[in-house]
Amino acid sequence: MAYSDKVIDHYSNPRNVGTLDKSKATVGTGLVGAPECGDVMRLQIEVDENQIITDAKFKTFGCGSAIASSSLATEWLKGKSVDEALSIDNMAIVEELALPPVKIHCSVLAEDAIKSAINDYRVKNGLPALELAKSHH
Amino acid sequence: MLTLPIYLDNNATTPLDPRVLEAMLPYMTNMFGNAASRNHAFGWQAEEAVDYARDQIASLINCSPKEIIFTSGATESDNLAIKGVYEMYASKGNHVITVTTEHKAVLDTCKHIEKIGGKVTYLQVNSEGLIDLKELEEAITDKTILISIMYANNEVGVIQPIREISAIAKKHGILFFTDATQAVGKIPVDVEADGIDLMAFSAHKMYGPKGVGALYVRRKNPRVKVTAQMDGGGHERGMRSGTLNVPGIVGLGKAAEIAKQDMESDTARISAMRDRLEKELTTIEESYVNGSREHRLPHVSNISFKYVEGEGLMMGVKDLAVSSGSACTSASLEPSYVLKSLGLSDDLAHSSLRFGLSRFTKDEEIDYAIGHVKEAVSKLRELSPLWEMFKEGIDLDSIEWAEH
Numbered sequence: 001m002a003y004s005d006k007v008i009d010h011y012s013n014p015r016n017v018g019t020l021d022k023s024k025a026t027v028g029t030g031l032v033g034a035p036e037c038g039d040v041m042r043l044q045i046e047v048d049e050n051q052i053i054t055d056a057k058f059k060t061f062g063c064g065s066a067i068a069s070s071s072l073a074t075e076w077l078k079g080k081s082v083d084e085a086l087s088i089d090n091m092a093i094v095e096e097l098a099l100p101p102v103k104i105h106c107s108v109l110a111e112d113a114i115k116s117a118i119n120d121y122r123v124k125n126g127l128p129a130l131e132l133a134k135s136h137h
Numbered sequence: 138m139l140t141l142p143i144y145l146d147n148n149a150t151t152p153l154d155p156r157v158l159e160a161m162l163p164y165m166t167n168m169f170g171n172a173a174s175r176n177h178a179f180g181w182q183a184e185e186a187v188d189y190a191r192d193q194i195a196s197l198i199n200c201s202p203k204e205i206i207f208t209s210g211a212t213e214s215d216n217l218a219i220k221g222v223y224e225m226y227a228s229k230g231n232h233v234i235t236v237t238t239e240h241k242a243v244l245d246t247c248k249h250i251e252k253i254g255g256k257v258t259y260l261q262v263n264s265e266g267l268i269d270l271k272e273l274e275e276a277i278t279d280k281t282i283l284i285s286i287m288y289a290n291n292e293v294g295v296i297q298p299i300r301e302i303s304a305i306a307k308k309h310g311i312l313f314f315t316d317a318t319q320a321v322g323k324i325p326v327d328v329e330a331d332g333i334d335l336m337a338f339s340a341h342k343m344y345g346p347k348g349v350g351a352l353y354v355r356r357k358n359p360r361v362k363v364t365a366q367m368d369g370g371g372h373e374r375g376m377r378s379g380t381l382n383v384p385g386i387v388g389l390g391k392a393a394e395i396a397k398q399d400m401e402s403d404t405a406r407i408s409a410m411r412d413r414l415e416k417e418l419t420t421i422e423e424s425y426v427n428g429s430r431e432h433r434l435p436h437v438s439n440i441s442f443k444y445v446e447g448e449g450l451m452m453g454v455k456d457l458a459v460s461s462g463s464a465c466t467s468a469s470l471e472p473s474y475v476l477k478s479l480g481l482s483d484d485l486a487h488s489s490l491r492f493g494l495s496r497f498t499k500d501e502e503i504d505y506a507i508g509h510v511k512e513a514v515s516k517l518r519e520l521s522p523l524w525e526m527f528k529e530g531i532d533l534d535s536i537e538w539a540e541h
Contacts, residue, residue: 011452017520034538035484038446038463042522059522063448
């Protein structure tokens, strides 16, 4: 299976790799997937007082498409408000990276990671957790 | 001069040896006869070539030329052996014993046997990939007609105790079939000394062409017969109809001749390179060799690099043609069933690479591979949340993963 140029680009030059201090109230952390399934994504956001995502970091254990999906997600998250971030749809990731059908689950995981990070941030700041993701599985 | 990418997937297929190609070429052009044409020179020429190939192969595995049945490859040979014995010996019983780490060509054929009313026992292997001989003997019933155990495994290269297995089969009067696709031409295989009754193998795993293989069927002590799985002209002593693939057979014969002649020197060189590769790659922290290192083919190494996913790793080593136990690309998302049978956890199975060397592998290619893999593993670990957790001393088993 050939990878798209965009997947190769994100895989070779992943954006925003790293770790934010998860103990901070302004940081939301999402950890999704499972080692047994061959992919684990950790996505973190830092949110300012205006509910704007000022920073996003990721680390991913997985195939090239999983790495690219999470790298792309961090790019898209930066500068967005938390509400805007919630509307990021996995199919937009599929389209942007030209993922083949067998790799769609990578984009789903990235969307789950975004929502999970936002929920972590919400709960930390006394807001109710949102119903997580549409059921893809 | 190093040419990229480097081919290290020789358990999938091997390149055609130029000496084999040279032997085959005339039979693709002016010596095109049908080996079954008994009444003219074209036919005689083809038949002579096939007979010569039979001699070359018989000499490699120490059998009589008459015991070689040509097929389209090991998958067909596996089917013919198992289904053919099942049908031919139906009056004796309906039970087959095999192993969970067999190739799909054997496992799926056994599934077929179950579908048509047969019984199949699937033996487990230990963490080295080896079967337990006691378990084998205990699995035998008065209905057992066939033991089907591979000579050497395609994913980890582990060699089963063939002589001990055949002794048990003989003691109980049961036929012993072995899929020796990965072994023939690579290590000494001797059907007499090994006590094999039926044996499948293929040309393209031993520097021969694709689309041709053989089934060895014993003619004496005991005389074994299989029911043909294809109806037609009654070629190959009635066991496999179909016009013989003369150029392919000539290629298989030549590949067998070269294998016999060069085996010792090839093995010495290839295993030295494999050992060097393995020694270097296992200096990487948290890397594990899968399968027995003692009972193993000389050209294979299967290594798991923990906390790195195999398919992602393969993308990182794009200059190497290798394969992985990760099945991220398969619809089932299931990692290698062979590695799981060895008791590897799913995450370790997902993290594996298989390196398969050949007689054409060069020392500088191994040097390059070592550096390339080390670099990719280290890069991907920088990206891996699991590696970070491991380094922080977090027990990954203590985390409740959201299975998806």
